[in-house]
Amino acid sequence: MGNADYVYPSNVECSHRVAIPPPQPFVKSLKYSLKETFFPDDPLRQFKNQPPSRKVILGLQYFLPFLEWAPRYTLEFLKADLIAGITIASLAIPQGISYAKLANLPPILGLYSSFVPPLVYALMGSSRDLAVGTVAVASLLTGAMLGEEVNTLENPKLYLHLAFTATFFSGVFQACLGFLRLGFIVDFLSHATIVGFMAGAATVVCLQQLKGILGLDHFTHGTDLVSVMRSVFSQTHQWRWESGVLGCCFLFFLISTRYFSQRRPKFFWISAMAPLTSVILGSLLVYLTHAEKHGVQVIGELKKGLNPPSFGDLVFVSPYLTVAIKTGIITGVIALAEGIAVGRSFAMFKNYHIDGNKEMIAFGMMNIVGSCTSCYLTTGPFSRSAVNYNAGCKTALSNIVMAMTVMLTLLFLTPLFHYTPLVVLSAIIISAMLGLIDYAAAIHLWKVDKFDFVVCMSAYIGVVFGSVQMGLVIAIAISLLRVLLFIARPRTVVLGNIPNSMIYRNVEQYPYTNNVPGILILQIDAPIYFANSSYLRERIARWIDEEEDRLKSTGETSLQYVILDMGAIGNIDTSGISMMEEVKKIADRRGLKLVLANPGSEVMKKLNKSKFIDNIGQEWIYLTVGEAVGACNYMLETYKPNPMKNEAETRNTV
């Protein structure tokens, strides 16, 4: 680092040349661009300047992060992880069964999915707080997308196999994204999209629970509000009050424990235990009152034993392959978005770093292994991870503890769920879903950024009135439209001089700035691309028109110079360069001089290559707006003494 000499020139304007960056070989700049696009976090940095043996260890730790924490594991950690693991298992068992029902899959799959995938994640995942399990939204989406092609009642086996296949493709897709460093695709699901989408999905999932709560036998296959309402109100005579009362009681119990725990975070375990308590209470109640014979539907028999292998069940040659791939990719992306966001937010709390691409590989492997062991799509659900975090987990070992608890349940306790009423599962789902509807976030969006609010609401409305996929597509389309609109309609602002300085800023933001007589200073806020070059040409022409009209009406010095502040123009393409040439022609035609200020390196490079710099003249490109104005004023004074200009306006110009 050189010496930074702060010698400020007093009342002297030294004009600085704008540098044209040295030409770079094409391959080098391509390599740089590719690195920034795919390896922005420079994952190989820690491998630099290390002996080979250390490199091997670092490499192993990179793919199996448990090697990092295992050697430093202590008894105290174990205690904490044991408590956390058992707590999340008590949540995982009822939720697993409930969400499997939501996906129209056998309930036992929910337990299977809480056994194998957490083990895989514990080895490969880099989050210490993430608790692995199935999620409601992905379950619902799996059910809806596969259900369009295969009727689960008519052909349950094919449906099951397709679910495994979809999970397999989810895993492959997730792992590929990670390996190919394409994790940034998940970023295109903006926060606003996720808020709206989650709230919509939660609403839709709650609506589906009306089936369980009201004890209905037949129900629509649609997920939208209109179909569900029509289905519910067309069979009012089939509503079962026993089921309804039971459901409402448990829902009240669950919501009140959740409310209590939210108020007193120390008692987080009360809301964490509530679902299992509900299941036990509900099962006991049914067992004692034989309510299953009076219209209260129960789970029925669950097979004892661990996950059977399901590799042979994957379907690769069927006409249904397309739907399995489509379902896999869409649910995979959504699961990924939730899992990565959850991992990142807890890492932020505890001050450690998570590598998104590495997490994707872990999620992918977990689902690939899961699909071969009778599991369906798993990720890191927010609610369960929050319980894990509150219960004081230290490492991913809590996932192993949870898996072991679920294993014991699978081996010995499945008969106990025979009498569990479905309505309790519905109540558990609803109470979990209510937490996903984030009013506060939507209000915040409205306050801060109206466009984000529109994105959020369109995702919500799309999901509730259309379908889950439709909501997602609409929200992403609107988000992208916003980005395109930013480029297509960049802001151009007029700059004015901040009194007693050489600083020029937006006259609207700083109303106390002074205009400079005879000079129009414009700033463009976006790269100049094909999508905005026509607009900018028209807009700059209009600024000049308006300024000339204004000057004419007030009788001030006529316009002589147009300075374009290029500081915020990150890049330019060939359409943009043509636009600049046309603006130059427009200016020439009106007898104005076009002056550029502060073009960046990319822009200078391209202006130079296209000979625009020779066209405009290197001497008309300045490093700052201040210097450009200084030069223009000098020229105005020297060559065109204007009687209308008073002394004061120009006295400090060299």
Next chain:
Amino acid sequence: MGNADYVYPSNVECSHRVAIPPPQPFVKSLKYSLKETFFPDDPLRQFKNQPPSRKVILGLQYFLPFLEWAPRYTLEFLKADLIAGITIASLAIPQGISYAKLANLPPILGLYSSFVPPLVYALMGSSRDLAVGTVAVASLLTGAMLGEEVNTLENPKLYLHLAFTATFFSGVFQACLGFLRLGFIVDFLSHATIVGFMAGAATVVCLQQLKGILGLDHFTHGTDLVSVMRSVFSQTHQWRWESGVLGCCFLFFLISTRYFSQRRPKFFWISAMAPLTSVILGSLLVYLTHAEKHGVQVIGELKKGLNPPSFGDLVFVSPYLTVAIKTGIITGVIALAEGIAVGRSFAMFKNYHIDGNKEMIAFGMMNIVGSCTSCYLTTGPFSRSAVNYNAGCKTALSNIVMAMTVMLTLLFLTPLFHYTPLVVLSAIIISAMLGLIDYAAAIHLWKVDKFDFVVCMSAYIGVVFGSVQMGLVIAIAISLLRVLLFIARPRTVVLGNIPNSMIYRNVEQYPYTNNVPGILILQIDAPIYFANSSYLRERIARWIDEEEDRLKSTGETSLQYVILDMGAIGNIDTSGISMMEEVKKIADRRGLKLVLANPGSEVMKKLNKSKFIDNIGQEWIYLTVGEAVGACNYMLETYKPNPMKNEAETRNTV
């Protein structure tokens, strides 16, 4: 305009407050945004402050621009327009017939299409140089898209009616774009896309002419290189040498006249007259030698008489409606892109203004009227307009002269085309198409902007090896990807101090800049949106890591401040604000102070609404990087006297 007092502070840093723009009512800012998006050129400006009668006249002139020039029309103009009109008619007649054949439509439609649409355009169009007519690319596309659904040989009537219907929808779509001020959609066809697409389409059109040149009876319906080559070489025994020789002779004649005219622009009329001369020579030759009986195909009978009405032929209830609408929209957009670009470039030469949206309405009306009078899609072809311009046309009256000439031909001269050999038409098409392959532009793209070159080449390859639509879709997708990639991976650069100034610039572009000890200055070159917020967080963290590593290895002052130059950040969304909060946390965790410099009005507004300004502290937001550095240096010196820092480095800091 106030007095601009250039009193430069000598060695005094006056810290300026960054203004938070005054809150605007939502409706007002929405109105402003909508105006900038849809009315950037402020078309109503000329109506302001005018008496009502004048407003009516201006309004009429707005929709019927001929009212503007008609009153000022002179005899001299008429002379010029007469010459130009007759010249373009001599080009329009053979080209019209050729392009109609390309669209698999009856040749007479080419003449019909050069009669009615030019009359409509002469009334409504605002370009003085545009010559209306059919174009090869849109003709080929019409043929290819309709041909997929309806076989023109088996069901010529339905095919013809679908062509009219597609033209009708093109017109409606074009007029709608104009009325709804959505003209900017055409801007998404970038210059690079158009260069590649046009070259590809020209190649494909030339390939199609092999049928005529070789005198083949059967030919593939595909347009891609592979199908055409397979079709041509699978029937080598059917090649007709008579046809081939004739074709090559005329092609040589046409190309050499074109080359001559290009060298000597005064003799533009030689190349303009060449096609008609070829037609006359070819017809005479066939008539005299009876070559039509020796394998030279001729046009055959053309019906005498003006355009029959075709309003009743439009198909609105058929199962083919979708294909008609799709064809109409795609060909309509392409025709629009060519027409608008042609109009604009000649307007630029002659220094007058063209309103894109108004032109779209004119094109739309011209095609709607055309579709009801047996015409198919017309626009403003480049070649014909260039001839019009070179022939010295003064107003759109040259189009009327052309239409009248074509009318006379339709009424009296159609029998003369009976013996015109098809091979001459093929030669005319090929020679016109060769002009569309713009090698020089492609080389320019490669030199200036590699990404634009990729867009151009992918359009070309897509068109030649896939289909015309595929090339278009690929090119637009890549162009949009570029825009998204600019947002998803913005450049962050480190700034350094330019010696003896308060200016801070990119250290890569200005290698002679000095680093400031203890301070890292970063500039972000794009708006902070959901698509890049994760990336920027990681990237900023990496810059800090790298800077700290570097400082540690060289033993310099440790890092204390991170200054973010927000000058080039045009906008921020809620994901971006979360990112800023996380960056603040990252900085806090490492004991660094985050300082912002020069946030714009949009950014300040949102940072304020989201309380981020309170979080970071208003006093840590500066108007310029220079002032931020000054303040940081002051704090460094006052509160943390660092023994490692030498006097020189900080002596000028207040």
